[in-house]
Amino acid sequence: MDYRQMRQKRFLIAAWAFMECLLFGGLLYGWGSLMFVFKQEGIYAELCDNNGQAAMSAMTNSSSSVTYVTMNNSSEDKTFSDSKFKDCPEQDCKFTLCFTIASALFCASGAALGQINFMFGTRVTRIISMIIFAAGSLMLAFVTKETPWLIFPGLSFLAAGGLPLLVTNTQVSGLFGKGSSSIVGLLCGGFDMSSAVQLVVKIAYESGISRQHSYYFLTALHSLVLVSTFVFLPRDFIVNEDxxxxxxxxxxxxxxxxxxxxxxxxxxxxxxxxxxxxxxNSYEIQELPTLMSCVRRPLYIIHVVWLCILQLRFYYLIGTLNPYLNRVLNKDDKMVSHFTNMCFYIMMGGILSSFLTGVVYDWQKKCFANSRSSMRQNLMPAVLPLAIASFLAVLLSVLVLIPEPSLLYLIFIIMTLFRSFLYSMAAAFLSAMFPSEYFGVLYGIMIICGGVFGFLQFALFTWAETYVESPLHTDIFLLCLVLVSFLHPLYQWYSCYRAGKKFTI
Incomplete structure (x- = not known):
C-alpha cells in the first residue's frame, strides 16, 4: 500500500493502530492489579514468615482463615491470603524488584528495537515484538507458587513486546498533516489505557476465570497485530511525500x-x-540531518532528562501502589482491592486526557504559527504542555504526602492526567522536532535512558522500608526532584526570548 492509498484509509489505519496500543501496548502499567492477583494466589507468601514452611502449612491447612475457590471444574485451587500476610515487606520487595527490572528492560528494549526499526523497517520490528509479547504472556500464565521466578521474564517480555507497537504506529500521524500531534496523543492514550487489560484480568479472576485462561486468551488475541503488519503498514516506513x-x-x-x-x-x-x-530570514534548505547531530542537540538532551525525572516519579508510584494503599487504608484488604480497581478505572480515562494533550499542543502551534521568529513558531508550542506535565508531577508529589483516603480519587485523577501529558509529549515532541525516520531510534534512546535512571526506584523503595518516617522522606525527595523538570520548558522559553530579541534587532 503506497502513501496515497494510506492517506485515503488513514482513519481506518489510525483506528487499528489505536486498538493495538489499547490492547497490547502498556500492560506494564497495570502491574498494581496483577500484583494483587499474585498476592491472592500466595505467590512469594513463604517470604512473609521466618519459618516459611510453617507459614505455607498454615495457609493450606487452616480452613477458618483461608478460602478456596474451584474454577471451571478444575482441580486447581486459588488460595486467598490470610490477613497476617498483608503487611509483608519481604513479599512487597520481591514484587517491586520485579517491576523495577521489567520497567528497566522495557526501556532498554525500546532502544534495541528502535535500532532494529531504523535498520530493518517496520515489519521486522513488529514480528520480533509479537514473538516477545507472546513469550511474556505465556510465562505469566505458567506462574505458580512453585515457579514464581517466571514473573520476572514474563512481565519484562510483556512490556518489551508492547512498546514497539507505539513506536511503529506513531508514524501513522504523518498521514494527518496539521492534526498529527492529536493522533500521537490518541495513540499514547490507548497505550496508557492498556493498563486496564490487567484490571480485566483481576476482575475475571475474582469472577471465577483463572489467570492462566486470561493470558491464554490474550496471547491468541495478539495475533490481530498481523493484520496491520502485513496489510496496513509498509515494510519500511511511511514516507510523507508532501x-x-x-x-x-x-x-x-x-x-x-x-x-x-x-x-x-x-x-x-x-x-x-x-x-x-x-x-x-536566513532560512537554509538542507538535506536530512544526520542521526548523531540530532542526538547531540541540547534540545534532545534536555528532553531526555525531563522524561527521566518524571518517569521515575510515575514508576515509583505505580511500583509501590499496593504498599502505599495498605499504608493509607490501614491494611484493610477490601478497601485496598476497591481502590486498586478504582485506580485503574480512572486511568482508563487516559484515552481522553492523552488526546487532550495532543489538542493542546496543536492549539499552541496555531497560536504561534504567525510569529515572526521561527524559534517561537517551533519551540513555544511545546512550552505549555511540557510545563503542565511538570506541574502535575509536583501536584501529585504533594498529594501523596497527605495520608488521607478521601484524597485517593483525586490522586488517581492527577496521576492519569500526569501520565498522559508525560508520555504524549515525550512522543509528540520528538515527532514534531525531528525527522520521522529517526523517531524509533531517538525514542528508544530516550526510553533506555529513562529505564537506567528508573533503577533508582528500587533504591527509593528500599529507603522507604528502612524506618517509620522513611516513606514520607522518600516522597519529599521526589517532590524536590520533579521541580528540576521545569528546566525543560524554561530552557525553551528562554531560547525563544533570546531569539526574539535578536530578531527584532
Whole structure:
C-alpha cells in the first residue's frame, strides 16, 4: 500500500493502530492489579514468615482463615491470603524488584528495537515484538507458587513486546498533516489505557476465570497485530511525500528541524514568495540531518532528562501502589482491592486526557504559527504542555504526602492526567522536532535512558522500608526532584526570548 492509498484509509489505519496500543501496548502499567492477583494466589507468601514452611502449612491447612475457590471444574485451587500476610515487606520487595527490572528492560528494549526499526523497517520490528509479547504472556500464565521466578521474564517480555507497537504506529500521524500531534496523543492514550487489560484480568479472576485462561486468551488475541503488519503498514516506513525537511538557522539556534509542506506545481508564485521570505530570514534548505547531530542537540538532551525525572516519579508510584494503599487504608484488604480497581478505572480515562494533550499542543502551534521568529513558531508550542506535565508531577508529589483516603480519587485523577501529558509529549515532541525516520531510534534512546535512571526506584523503595518516617522522606525527595523538570520548558522559553530579541534587532 503506497502513501496515497494510506492517506485515503488513514482513519481506518489510525483506528487499528489505536486498538493495538489499547490492547497490547502498556500492560506494564497495570502491574498494581496483577500484583494483587499474585498476592491472592500466595505467590512469594513463604517470604512473609521466618519459618516459611510453617507459614505455607498454615495457609493450606487452616480452613477458618483461608478460602478456596474451584474454577471451571478444575482441580486447581486459588488460595486467598490470610490477613497476617498483608503487611509483608519481604513479599512487597520481591514484587517491586520485579517491576523495577521489567520497567528497566522495557526501556532498554525500546532502544534495541528502535535500532532494529531504523535498520530493518517496520515489519521486522513488529514480528520480533509479537514473538516477545507472546513469550511474556505465556510465562505469566505458567506462574505458580512453585515457579514464581517466571514473573520476572514474563512481565519484562510483556512490556518489551508492547512498546514497539507505539513506536511503529506513531508514524501513522504523518498521514494527518496539521492534526498529527492529536493522533500521537490518541495513540499514547490507548497505550496508557492498556493498563486496564490487567484490571480485566483481576476482575475475571475474582469472577471465577483463572489467570492462566486470561493470558491464554490474550496471547491468541495478539495475533490481530498481523493484520496491520502485513496489510496496513509498509515494510519500511511511511514516507510523507508532501513534506521536506528544513533546518532552521535563526538566532544562533540549530536545534530545531521542522517539516514544511511542499507546494504544488499550480502554486509556483506562492513557492517563489515563500522562497524569497526564507532567504530574507536566513532560512537554509538542507538535506536530512544526520542521526548523531540530532542526538547531540541540547534540545534532545534536555528532553531526555525531563522524561527521566518524571518517569521515575510515575514508576515509583505505580511500583509501590499496593504498599502505599495498605499504608493509607490501614491494611484493610477490601478497601485496598476497591481502590486498586478504582485506580485503574480512572486511568482508563487516559484515552481522553492523552488526546487532550495532543489538542493542546496543536492549539499552541496555531497560536504561534504567525510569529515572526521561527524559534517561537517551533519551540513555544511545546512550552505549555511540557510545563503542565511538570506541574502535575509536583501536584501529585504533594498529594501523596497527605495520608488521607478521601484524597485517593483525586490522586488517581492527577496521576492519569500526569501520565498522559508525560508520555504524549515525550512522543509528540520528538515527532514534531525531528525527522520521522529517526523517531524509533531517538525514542528508544530516550526510553533506555529513562529505564537506567528508573533503577533508582528500587533504591527509593528500599529507603522507604528502612524506618517509620522513611516513606514520607522518600516522597519529599521526589517532590524536590520533579521541580528540576521545569528546566525543560524554561530552557525553551528562554531560547525563544533570546531569539526574539535578536530578531527584532
Amino acid at each position: 513534506a521536506t525537511w528544513t533546518n532552521i538557522g535563526v538566532a544562533d539556534d540549530k536545534d530545531v528541524t521542522i517539516e514544511l509542506p511542499k507546494k504544488s506545481k499550480e502554486k509556483d508564485d506562492v513557492v517563489d514568495e515563500n522562497t524569497e521570505g526564507l532567504k530574507e
